Amino acid sequence: MANIAVLGCGRIGKMHAANIAAHKQTTLAAVFDVYQPAAEEAGNLYGATVVSDVAEIFASPDIDGILIATATETHADYIEMAVKSGKPVLCEKPIDLDITRVNRCAEFIAGSNPIIQLGFNRRFDPGHRAARDAMRAGEIGDLHQVIISSRDPEMPPRSYLEAAGGLLRDMTIHDFDLARFMLDDEPVEVFAFANALIDPELCGELDEVDTAMILMRTADGKQCHINNSRTAVYGYDQRIELLGTQGMLLSGNRKPHEVKRFNAKESESAAPYLNFFIERYEQAFMAEISAFVNCIEKGTTPEVGFEDGRKALVLAEAAYKSMVEGRMVRVEEIV
């Protein structure tokens, strides 16, 4: 059993706390939040020590690993504290909204060999992973095209948007990572369109967008398309399509159950898809914890680490540059 501390007890932190408490290989040892009542609530719910000084957690010999789910601007600091203390961390994405801060953090890390796992949970989804495994096993021959459809059920509240850092850094960041995961290679060219179609007024005030389409290409010509929307009323839409010379693989959406309805107006009608990431990626979040525990126990390098977090952000930066300049941007322009 690994003793895990959770930093940050907001929506995503509480979900992680619950998962760690329920996971067979982990104990929820401690929780922390700058807003103490949030930590207390989570601590009570899942039976964990509430810590008021985060430094205690980094110093404690009883903590085997730390999950960072605090506000984005604190991620890099906590990663650096973890590196100093030698504690393995599983850090929610993104590392930081500012690529220069991320690069400084990378420099800080350089030379040491810390366990830093990035919270790109979708890599652990059984469907996405089975699709990638089949592709890597040669089932579809040479990969040519990847299409990622990724749509949230609805617009987040204004307060969320104000802190999120923009659609491409907040939401598409997962898809940039999945694109790298599925392409099994680095995109070198990026083009992006994004604009406000769902809530132009709110987006206008926040200089934000809510609907996006992106194209990317690797050095050897493999093509990737990502589409995003903040509104999919039929449920959280998370699909990946891989086209190769010998076939295609689709990783699709899940429903709450397998009932189909038939009547005078329709046939085969199913329930809407699972509502959002907590439901859709439930298994992925648990598998992510398992992978983290495995790294802690064996001292191995995470499957998805700091550099993956940085590269996804670089793609977001390239996409923003493309949006502004109306042209294809080479990724090397950013790094």
Added chain:
Amino acid sequence: MANIAVLGCGRIGKMHAANIAAHKQTTLAAVFDVYQPAAEEAGNLYGATVVSDVAEIFASPDIDGILIATATETHADYIEMAVKSGKPVLCEKPIDLDITRVNRCAEFIAGSNPIIQLGFNRRFDPGHRAARDAMRAGEIGDLHQVIISSRDPEMPPRSYLEAAGGLLRDMTIHDFDLARFMLDDEPVEVFAFANALIDPELCGELDEVDTAMILMRTADGKQCHINNSRTAVYGYDQRIELLGTQGMLLSGNRKPHEVKRFNAKESESAAPYLNFFIERYEQAFMAEISAFVNCIEKGTTPEVGFEDGRKALVLAEAAYKSMVEGRMVRVEEIV
């Protein structure tokens, strides 16, 4: 090109006339109906000679084959006339509603070797046939269970029911034939339940039923279930399921197109299934004509012949006996 005459220009006869006119290997040479205006309408529509004396058709050296789509009580007579004249026939099911008349017709035929194809169109459906081919190729190992779901979109009019001979002889007859086709063997035991659920009043007046469930078993223990209903508001429902030691095969329904709808209440909702047999079995009806032409041209025995028509009717008789006596009936009790 084979010159085909169509006897009977009602709904099903007109459909056959249109198919024969459009088929690449056939010419619609002549049409006949006891109600002359029906024959004239069909003749004008599809460019065929209207014949008022049916004997002319059997006598004509220019007619290569005859499709019988007249009232059921005339089928056996026309089959016998065809045998006498040496003309190949494709006869709509059933041969007759009375098994003794069918048996007399069988005796009449015995000794000669006429081309008599029965209009069990479903055997020619690309899906049902592909399922059977896969089963016979060993894809599902040894066959254990066959399940046939067969439901009409709505109750036929009273006039139809009055002449149809009862649900099991009129509608289930197709399923009895499909059961034999799919089991690749003869059922030896039959049990049936049937009652009136959709229109008890009308059924009561006509001593008819509208909803049925049947079980059958072959000598070596293979099991078969048929379910029928006269009301499937979601479209003509025609499904076959084959379970074997190595897998299962399902032959399902067709939709008019492949559009799926997604909204806040549902996902993957498709259009209702194709409405009825003319739409659903369009390809099957054409393939049935091709098979008939092939027999005419090569002098070969039809894939589905008189004896298949008789055996399906025997199963219907066994099922009726089972309904009345509330017990499993051995098919040999009927023959």
Added chain:
Amino acid sequence: MANIAVLGCGRIGKMHAANIAAHKQTTLAAVFDVYQPAAEEAGNLYGATVVSDVAEIFASPDIDGILIATATETHADYIEMAVKSGKPVLCEKPIDLDITRVNRCAEFIAGSNPIIQLGFNRRFDPGHRAARDAMRAGEIGDLHQVIISSRDPEMPPRSYLEAAGGLLRDMTIHDFDLARFMLDDEPVEVFAFANALIDPELCGELDEVDTAMILMRTADGKQCHINNSRTAVYGYDQRIELLGTQGMLLSGNRKPHEVKRFNAKESESAAPYLNFFIERYEQAFMAEISAFVNCIEKGTTPEVGFEDGRKALVLAEAAYKSMVEGRMVRVEEIV
């Protein structure tokens, strides 16, 4: 939190112990098994007290409810002990293989009003329940036909079969219960076919069958078909179909993920279905615990109780009688 004791730590008992330990509303307080090492293993795994004398559990003021997952022949005894001690029980099916023992147990219970929930887990499956809810809400009009397909992935070991009491009491019992649940009414007539197709040799030695088809009918003519097989190589097959005047509802199977494969030989190919009941009915087993806790806490009558267990067994007896006598059996002949 309800303190639950688990009696019996075999495959199904261990699963329940794990579920109770993980369930948010329950604590696994005690475990018992006549084979002490099994209890110890479960106790260690899920952190529960191992009790060597089962009477202690019935006597303990700290136990709020008891889950009975012991050998079938002990179920009725433990139910009676629970009634005496006033402890709520959730008892695995069947109550007993012998209907006379079940009837004696019913007499024992009569007069008191104990909380006895039967382990018909499938009633709690989100899909089956959603289908039934939609049916009861009138979505498909009047119900006419129910079709239940229920197939195990493979033959159980000989040792299991020797104790199971026969296919219809062991496996179909669930389907008899589901039929009553879905018909929302009592079947009054039963007909059954069952024989050995998968392993005739083993079945011959044990006087057992492995493949079955059943028909049932309610007093007002609603029809129900059940098919069973001990071999579905494509995964545990659990489907329910409800046909009504205004439509149809299908509750289908679940896959481990939603990947579809496309290649030169096929399209839309998915992974085999979830392997067996522990995977397929994972949510149902947890919901069953929730329902039990609810009864304990509120003192309410279980949704599925002793009489449901008895009636399912009566249907099994009727089916066996039908098999032997080759006729439709009226359920009242059994009771």
Added chain:
Amino acid sequence: MANIAVLGCGRIGKMHAANIAAHKQTTLAAVFDVYQPAAEEAGNLYGATVVSDVAEIFASPDIDGILIATATETHADYIEMAVKSGKPVLCEKPIDLDITRVNRCAEFIAGSNPIIQLGFNRRFDPGHRAARDAMRAGEIGDLHQVIISSRDPEMPPRSYLEAAGGLLRDMTIHDFDLARFMLDDEPVEVFAFANALIDPELCGELDEVDTAMILMRTADGKQCHINNSRTAVYGYDQRIELLGTQGMLLSGNRKPHEVKRFNAKESESAAPYLNFFIERYEQAFMAEISAFVNCIEKGTTPEVGFEDGRKALVLAEAAYKSMVEGRMVRVEEIV
């Protein structure tokens, strides 16, 4: 009945000749091909007069309409001859590979009001049309994103590629038209990636590409993605996705039948999709003829006309310019 002449008896011309011969409202009156034996073959097959001087067709008072399926470089000439002779034409795409020739043809036409229908058959596909109808009826609220996946089953032969004018003018031209049809608006911005992944050697020799991804945007910000590949081994892949504020519509692929296979390795496996456009768009090609006959008979303007052909080509030109310059191209740069 409308008397139709077919110019060009290659693969697509022969298909049209067959369709016109089979269509209930048309007679195949005459066929022409610069290679006389091709015309003779088609004439014999479908019972049409073989004309050796194309001018006769334009001059004949017995010809009600002309279908142009000759080599692309002759399309504009024949359109102009048709305008002069007042004959309605249904012209295969593209009008010409050279946009300046198309523009000259447009000038030639200006002022007269001829019936010129463009052969964008996909607009007449029952699925695509049902999706668009549902979208226009408001079913998905405001349209935000359109995704068109369009993949040929395999690379065409070198001889075809040499004459085809490039992937975007030959293949994507259909998708550009569908994009306009589905967006119900004009794209004003285009970005394209295209390269050779399937046969880099052949493509290198021909300065051709075989795999493409395109983004487009309308003036009010609606986004569209097209992906193309010359190799989909699982069958001709033709999908359209429409995302709106209230839902999504998918128009999918068709299979030859509805058989699904289940075994130890997979579930729900269907046959590969219909092989290519002749099979997939069979209904669309017939509906296209119906629409043309309707214009001839009523003198109405075709639903898809010359200007649609020109605009699709303009989008192809914009896409090529984008490929070369690595930037988003405004459509107005082309026109």
